Structures are given as structure tokens and as C-alpha cells.
Amino acid sequence: MPHKAEDVLKQLRKKEYAPVYFLQGDEPYFIDQIADYIEKNALQEHEKSFNQMVLYGKDVAVSDILSQARRFPMMAERQVVIVKEAQSINGFTNKEPSELMVNYLKQVVPSTILVFCFKGKSLDKRKAIYKAFEEYGIVVDAKKMYDNQLPAWVGRYVQSLKCTITEEASYLLTEHIGNDLDRLTNEIAKIQTNFEGPVNITPELIEKYVGISKDYNVFEMQRALASRDVLKANKIAQYFAANPKEHPLIPLISVLFGFYSKLLIASRQQDKSEAGLAQVLRLPPFVVREYKQALHLYNVQQLMASIQALHLADLQSKGVESGQKDEGAILTELVYNILH
Numbered sequence: 001m002p003h004k005a006e007d008v009l010k011q012l013r014k015k016e017y018a019p020v021y022f023l024q025g026d027e028p029y030f031i032d033q034i035a036d037y038i039e040k041n042a043l044q045e046h047e048k049s050f051n052q053m054v055l056y057g058k059d060v061a062v063s064d065i066l067s068q069a070r071r072f073p074m075m076a077e078r079q080v081v082i083v084k085e086a087q088s089i090n091g092f093t094n095k096e097p098s099e100l101m102v103n104y105l106k107q108v109v110p111s112t113i114l115v116f117c118f119k120g121k122s123l124d125k126r127k128a129i130y131k132a133f134e135e136y137g138i139v140v141d142a143k144k145m146y147d148n149q150l151p152a153w154v155g156r157y158v159q160s161l162k163c164t165i166t167e168e169a170s171y172l173l174t175e176h177i178g179n180d181l182d183r184l185t186n187e188i189a190k191i192q193t194n195f196e197g198p199v200n201i202t203p204e205l206i207e208k209y210v211g212i213s214k215d216y217n218v219f220e221m222q223r224a225l226a227s228r229d230v231l232k233a234n235k236i237a238q239y240f241a242a243n244p245k246e247h248p249l250i251p252l253i254s255v256l257f258g259f260y261s262k263l264l265i266a267s268r269q270q271d272k273s274e275a276g277l278a279q280v281l282r283l284p285p286f287v288v289r290e291y292k293q294a295l296h297l298y299n300v301q302q303l304m305a306s307i308q309a310l311h312l313a314d315l316q317s318k319g320v321e322s323g324q325k326d327e328g329a330i331l332t333e334l335v336y337n338i339l340h
Contacts (some may be wrong), residue, residue, distance in 0.1 A: 008138060017078070024121065051076045054079045057084065057195070058089075068081045086116040102132040105132040147174070150179055161188070173210070175219050205313065218247075219234075240328070257311075263291060263294055
């Protein structure tokens with residue numbers, strides 16, 4: 001069974017190294033995090049010149065990798081061989097290379113740490129090579145996170161930095177950036193570098209250092225529509241229309257579609273208490289309060305009409321049935337259709 005990236009990192013921080021790591025999947029952040037940690041910490045600096053090798057998949061065959069892996073370390077306890085872009089190894093899963101790899105895995109060189117960074121793809125779990133990696137090494141299946149998992153992940157990440165972040169700030173950051181974990185961590189680092197000690201990240205700090213307006217963002221647009229605040233929703237729409245590069249339409253439609261879809265689910269629940277809705281929608285209490293407020297202001301027919309309006313706006317944003325409308329005009333019409 002694949003290991004979780006966080007569990008593997010905990011083992012590495014305890015200096016517990018496995019002889020082989022196979023890091024695969026479509027989330028490069030976790031793959032890079034593990035490979036970088038091994039590259040920086042498995043050997044002491046004076047040992048690296050003779051005992052650390054970084055290879056690239058497009059330049060090597062499996063036989064080249066294994067000849068390096070079978071070497072013994074020079075004046076060190078271990079050696080490290082990291083294969084980046086391993087998904088580009090020619091014929092990696094073909095019969096002969098696969099058999100070579102499986103034979104090595106059955107008799108690994110214990111003084112070698114062999115790391116494969118297999119990005120954007122995953123091995124077929126039915127193949128012998130995958131089963132061998134799983135049996136004799138550590139497999140990490142790095143998957144893209146779902147949007148509803150991001151705020152909690154950001155909270156844990158910030159906590160690991162000995163800092164804190166408010167729930168609203170976490171949602172503001174993730175709604176604006178999405179599931180690009182590299183960019184999320186970079187923006188958090190940008191805030192942290194402005195302070196000497198631990199910092200509590202608030203919407204105000206995000207506005208100041210990341211450049212996301214705490215008054216004009218996707219989160220505030222959702223809030224304005226939830227409360228049917230016509231004036232506020234139109235002010236935000238005008239701001240977005242004037243700044244289309246910073247506020248593209250397609251991600252906004254995606255967020256609002258998720259919001260109204262969840263509202264429709266919530267409208268059909270018997271238990272509409274905060275706790276009940278939080279469990280069904282997998283949302284924190286402060287967000288669920290907005291959903292409860294919206295449920296008093298939208299009936300089922302209005303929710304269905306809003307989803308239909310979002311579907312039309314999505315088509316128009318992609319050039320279907322849009323005529324001469326630009327993104328600003330499509331957004332203005334969308335807000336009107338939802339609120340009226």
C-alpha cells in the first residue's frame with residue numbers, strides 16, 4: 001500500500017532511510033519535498049561529492065541507474081542516487097528493464113538510497129515492477145489535493161512553521177491560488193520573511209504581502225451573493241472586470257458553481273443545523289454560517305436557476321454563445337441573473 005508523503009517525511013527526519021523510494025503521481029510538491037530532503041540531509045556536505053549522484057530519466061537507461069546503485073560508498077556510510085524525471089526513462093516498464101529493476105529490488109544494496117521521481121504519471125499497479133517497488137521499497141502516490149482539503153492542509157503547513165493562520169485567511173489564500181501547493185508555500189514564505197518570530201497570518205497580512213484584496217476577492221463575491229447583497233456583488237464584479245488578469249472569470253465560475261451545488265445539497269438535508277451541514281458539506285463552521293444564511297434567501301428553484309446561469313457563463317467564457325461579450329460583460333450578466 002502506498003505511503004503518505006507526510007509519514008515518509010517524519011521517518012526521514014528521524015534519519016530512518018529506506019533503500020528505495022518510488023515517488024509517483026500528479027502532485028509534484030510532495031515528490032520534490034521528499035527527494036529534496038534526502039538530497040540535502042542523507043549525507044554530510046563533505047560526503048556528497050563522491051557519494052551523491054543526480055540522474056535525469058531522459059539521459060539514462062535502467063541499466064545505467066542500477067550500475068550506479070550497485071556502487072559502494074567512498075569514505076561514507078551510504079551513497080544517494082536520485083533519478084529526476086524518471087517518467088522519461090526509455091522503456092522503463094518494458095520486459096527486460098523491468099526484470100532488471102525487479103531483480104535489483106529483491107537484492108538491494110543496503111548502503112544505497114535510490115530515489116525515483118516519477119512525475120505526472122503512475123505505474124500500473126498490476127505490473128510486477130510496481131509490486132516489487134511496493135514490497136521492497138517505499139512507494140508514495142502523490143495525488144492532487146481536492147479544493148476542500150486545501151484550507152486544512154495550509155493550516156497544518158503553517159503550524160509546522162511554528163506559525164498560525166486564521167480560518168478566513170486560509171480560505172482566502174486557497175480560494176485565490178487553488179491547489180498549486182508550490183505557490184501556496186511560496187506565498188506563505190513571502191509573509192513569514194517579513195517577521196522575525198512566529199506570526200499569525202490574517203486576511204490583512206495576505207492583502208499586504210500577497211496582494212489579494214480582502215474586500216475584492218472570490219471569497220467576498222461568494223459572501224455577497226450568499227447574502228443577496230446587490231450593491232456589494234456589483235462593486236466586486238466591476239472591480240474584477242477592471243482587473244481581468246488578477247481575477248480571471250473561469251476560476252471564479254468554478255468556485256461559485258461549487259458553492260451553489262453545495263447549497264442545493266444543503267437545501268435537501270433534514271438536519272440543517274451548523275453541525276449537520278458542516279458534516280455533510282465538509283466545511284468549517286464559519287463558512288457553514290454563510291450557507292445557512294443563503295438557505296433562507298434562496299429556494300430550490302432559485303438555486304437551480306443560479307446553477308443554470310453559471311453553466312451559461314462557463315460556456316460564454318470559453319467562447320460559446322458569447323457574441324461580442326468580454327469577461328466583464330459575462331460576469332455582470334451572471335451576477336444579475338443570480339440575484340434576480
